[in-house]
Each structure stands twice: as structure tokens, then as C-alpha cells.
Amino acid sequence: GAGVSQSPSNKVTEKGKDVELRCDPISGHTALYWYRQRLGQGLEFLIYFQGNSAPDKSGLPSDRFSAERTGESVSTLTIQRTQQEDSAVYLCASSLGTSGRTISYEQYFGPGTRLTVT
């Protein structure tokens, strides 16, 4: 079936504007993850959903960041009042599911959204 898809693929926004990034996981995958990758760096974990719930939001960089998931499917990551430091590639992944708070399934990544804040 189809893999993880993300939209838009590229987003250029002005400092101070809000942006919404979308992730469509693999059908049937109950767990969904958001990561951020700054240029030349590794991946930074932001948040994950088991179903529509996010057990741990402590990875979100600031209160300008929020995420939601509906219907155990699509997820949106919203960044309010964007700053230049938010410029990065935002990657989404999904997996079959978790047991309690333990991730025990292989993650599959989408192509990412490249966000540039000018």
C-alpha cells in the first residue's frame, strides 16, 4: 500500500506567521511520530501519538508548537508565530502500534516538509 505522505513538501513563510504541516500515516498504523531535522544534524523527536492520544508532549520545543491527530489517521503539526529557528525539515513516521508506553514496532518515514522561515 501507500507509504507515509506529508504535505506540503516545501513551505516558505514569513516570521510571525502560523503554519500547519500534515501527515498521512500508512493505513492501519496506530502510532504516529513527528521529528525535526535541522540542516546537517540528526533527528530530534517532537511528539508521538498512540491512536489519537499523545502520551508525552515534552519533546515539543515550545508552547508555539502543537499537534493533533484525528480518526487515528491524519495528524497536523501547527507552529504558531514562526521564528527563523523553526526552519528545518519536519518528518513524520508511523508504525503498527505500541504496547503501553513502549514503542515496539518498526517506524516508516515520510518524505518530510521543508520549512523555511524568512
Next chain:
Amino acid sequence: GIQVEQSPPDLILQEGANSTLRCNFSDSVNNLQWFHQNPWGQLINLFYIPSGTKQNGRLSATTVATERYSLLYISSSQTTDSGVYFCAVAKEGDMRFGAGTRLTVKP
């Protein structure tokens, strides 16, 4: 939180050479994955290997969970193997990535 260290940070090989990439982690984990990030930024799953040994073509991986390390072997390297290799581990609820090994294979 759990720490993940990868070595070497950079590796340059001649086509056809073999290499070993290492991933050390600081705590027991329930999951470990190796990824290849190609020059276009796409993360490709290589192995899901919280323990044991797996092989896929020219690539193989071994995780010794009790000693908290994993190794990725690349044999007969090709120029298309170039890119960054990431190790990622999960204990509970979040996956932590190492800083990666940047591999360049020269023709």
C-alpha cells in the same frame, strides 16, 4: 534521556571496500533501527533489530542488547551507498537518534 553515539562520524571509502559502523546506547532499549538517509533527505529503513543479527544483500547488522551496542556492516560498497546512516533506539515512547555516520563512497 537515553544517549546514542555513532562512530565514526565520517567515513570515506573506495568503491568495493567493506566498512563497519557502530552505535552505542546508554540504556536498555526495546527497539533499535538503522536508517540510510539519501542525498535527497529520504530516510530508508535498513534494519529493525533490537537484538540478534540480520542480513539483507550486502548489508548486515548485529545488536548485542546486553552490551548496548549495534553494528552495521556494509560489504562491497557502491557509490549509491553514500549518504548518512542513522541508528535510532527507543526505550519508552520516544525514539532517539544518533548524530549519524556520513559515508562517502568514491568510484
